[in-house]
Amino acid sequence: MRDNETTYTGSSASPPGRRDFLKYLLGGSLLGWLASLLYPLFAYLKPPKTGEVEVSAVNVGKIEDFPKDSGVVFRFGERPALLVRTADGEFRAFSAVCTHLDCTVQYRKDMGFIWCACHNGKYDLNGRNVSGPPPRPLEVYKVVLQGDEVIVSKNV
Amino acid sequence: MDQRVPRSRWFTWLDQRLQLEDLLHFLRKKSVPRHRHSVWYYFGGVTLFLFLIQVVTGILLLLYYKGSEDLAFESIRFIMSKVEFGWLIRSIHSWSANLMILAALIHMFSVFFTRAYRFPRELTWLTGMLLFFLALGFGFSGYLLPWNELAFFATKVGTEIIGAVPGIGKPILEFLRGGSNVTGATLSRFFGFHAAVLPGVFTVILVAHLILVQRQGMSEPLGFQLQTENEAKTMPFFPNFLLRDLLLWLIVLNVLAILAVFFPWELGKKADPFASAPAGIQPEWYFLFMFQTLKLLPAKILAIDGEVVGIVAFGLAGILWTLVPFWDRKSSRGEQNRLLSYVGILVLMYIVVFTVLGYLM
Numbered sequence: 001m002r003d004n005e006t007t008y009t010g011s012s013a014s015p016p017g018r019r020d021f022l023k024y025l026l027g028g029s030l031l032g033w034l035a036s037l038l039y040p041l042f043a044y045l046k047p048p049k050t051g052e053v054e055v056s057a058v059n060v061g062k063i064e065d066f067p068k069d070s071g072v073v074f075r076f077g078e079r080p081a082l083l084v085r086t087a088d089g090e091f092r093a094f095s096a097v098c099t100h101l102d103c104t105v106q107y108r109k110d111m112g113f114i115w116c117a118c119h120n121g122k123y124d125l126n127g128r129n130v131s132g133p134p135p136r137p138l139e140v141y142k143v144v145l146q147g148d149e150v151i152v153s154k155n156v
Numbered sequence: 157m158d159q160r161v162p163r164s165r166w167f168t169w170l171d172q173r174l175q176l177e178d179l180l181h182f183l184r185k186k187s188v189p190r191h192r193h194s195v196w197y198y199f200g201g202v203t204l205f206l207f208l209i210q211v212v213t214g215i216l217l218l219l220y221y222k223g224s225e226d227l228a229f230e231s232i233r234f235i236m237s238k239v240e241f242g243w244l245i246r247s248i249h250s251w252s253a254n255l256m257i258l259a260a261l262i263h264m265f266s267v268f269f270t271r272a273y274r275f276p277r278e279l280t281w282l283t284g285m286l287l288f289f290l291a292l293g294f295g296f297s298g299y300l301l302p303w304n305e306l307a308f309f310a311t312k313v314g315t316e317i318i319g320a321v322p323g324i325g326k327p328i329l330e331f332l333r334g335g336s337n338v339t340g341a342t343l344s345r346f347f348g349f350h351a352a353v354l355p356g357v358f359t360v361i362l363v364a365h366l367i368l369v370q371r372q373g374m375s376e377p378l379g380f381q382l383q384t385e386n387e388a389k390t391m392p393f394f395p396n397f398l399l400r401d402l403l404l405w406l407i408v409l410n411v412l413a414i415l416a417v418f419f420p421w422e423l424g425k426k427a428d429p430f431a432s433a434p435a436g437i438q439p440e441w442y443f444l445f446m447f448q449t450l451k452l453l454p455a456k457i458l459a460i461d462g463e464v465v466g467i468v469a470f471g472l473a474g475i476l477w478t479l480v481p482f483w484d485r486k487s488s489r490g491e492q493n494r495l496l497s498y499v500g501i502l503v504l505m506y507i508v509v510f511t512v513l514g515y516l517m
Contacts, residue, residue: 045331046327046330046331047330047331047333047334047335047341050335073430073431073432074430075430078337079337080429080430080431080432096432098433100455100463101312101313101316101317101320101450101463102312102313102315102316103309103312103313103433103437104309104430104431104432104433105432105433106432106433116433117309117432117433117434117435117436117437118309118313118433118437119313119447119450119451120451129455132451132455133450133451133453133454133455133462133463134455135455135456135461135462135463
């Protein structure tokens with residue numbers, strides 16, 4: 001495969017095998033050098049995983065803090081969550097992150113829906129996407145009443 | 157043949173070292189075609205002028221701005237309430253940013269409609285489009301820096317849109333946000349992009365763009381060369397066109413001052429990552445037509461999320477638009493291409509209609 005090699009190099013002293021070996025050695029070290037240069041750079045650009053506290057339950061407050069037919073956004077770990085108290089006094093909790101484009105939703109008393117201001121998406125009080133662009137329902141959280149405390153936890 | 161006017165000692169001193177006469181000769185050789193579309197030649201210069209204003213006011217804002225979650229909002233409030241004329245500098249920076257995008261849009265569409273991108277100016281168009289995308293990046297990153305409610309949610313939505321791009325979206329989203337959520341880490345990164353990365357890259361491409369314009373001269377409209385000698389009029393670039401440019405820059409500066417003084421830019425409410433998005437949330441006007449489209453798209457189009465379809469469609473349209481000199485062979489051959497005019501009008505109408513809808517709905 002390298003029969004014309006000798007004709008232009010004239011160096012019949014170095015057999016093709018050794019030449020190839022050197023080529024791969026130099027090429028390989030060049031690649032290695034590039035990788036050792038680029039890897040730290042790209043690794044640096046990637047944000048480190050900050051030990052995100054895995055929250056499983058949040059005490060949102062006392063029952064009497066939440067009037068009927070109202071909603072409140074609260075902090076659930078690193079992300080916002082929504083607690084809704086329906087007109088008949090039932091508690092429901094959801095992730096407050098709109099499934100469309102990451103905005104934070106709110107309970108709209110006048111509509112009777114959970115509403116996202118960004119693109120006019122609507123969810124019913126079961127978290128189902130009923131109108132507008134949201135492609136999926138809201139993630140539903142579990143509400144437990146312990147005494148007069150409202151505890152919201154993730155459905156596991 | 158050159159008029160040998162007597163030169164000052166300063167000029168002679170510099171000329172002996174830098175050959176200024178050559179430069180003057182080059183400048184005199186450049187001419188600007190005069191025709192009924194000549195007015196569009198000014199908008200590139202206006203964009204450049206507004207960019208220079210951005211550089212100056214941006215540096216001034218850097219003297220007081222603090223790019224962190226706890227201090228960003230407060231530092232801008234400080235600039236606007238305590239620093240003398242701070243409100244003016246910030247207002248000019250915001251207004252000039254918007255006018256710069258507007259001027260760049262007019263410049264881009266006028267180049268499109270006059271087919272000035274055709275052979276041999278493909279690279280000028282390409283660098284121009286790059287500059288335009290960088291300008292949008294400037295707008296998007298700068299919008300977050302006051303760390304107010306509107307900016308916070310606009311950044312959430314904007315980066316989420318990038319994240320919805322199939323395949324490469326997620327890693328880019330994490331890179332831009334500095335994590336999976338919009339936080340203080342995002343602000344730090346955006347500040348770095350806005351005040352260091354983008355200005356550097358922009359300047360390099362801008363220089364290339366301007367060198368191309370100087371090398372190739374002004375584009376003439378199709379059919380201009382066919383006119384007889386005394387019909388095809390030109391104007392020397394230096395000093396005639398340049399002086400007109402400067403006069404227009406002065407007018408733009410005055411308009412800018414009036415806008416900045418009488419319609420000062422608001423600061424809004426500080427961002428709270430654990431509050432609902434406020435009603436009436438909107439991105440900057442130049443992103444509004446895309447925002448409005450995403451609002452109107454159904455949740456699912458043929459089993460694919462509506463927003464993914466929208467984002468991919470806008471991405472493809474942007475690539476096609478950027479590459480127009482390479483597929484519009486007809487204009488490069490010097491023939492009229494009516495179809496492209498209709499495409500341009502359609503694109504323009506789409507942008508205008510959806511922007512207006514965005515404000516009305």
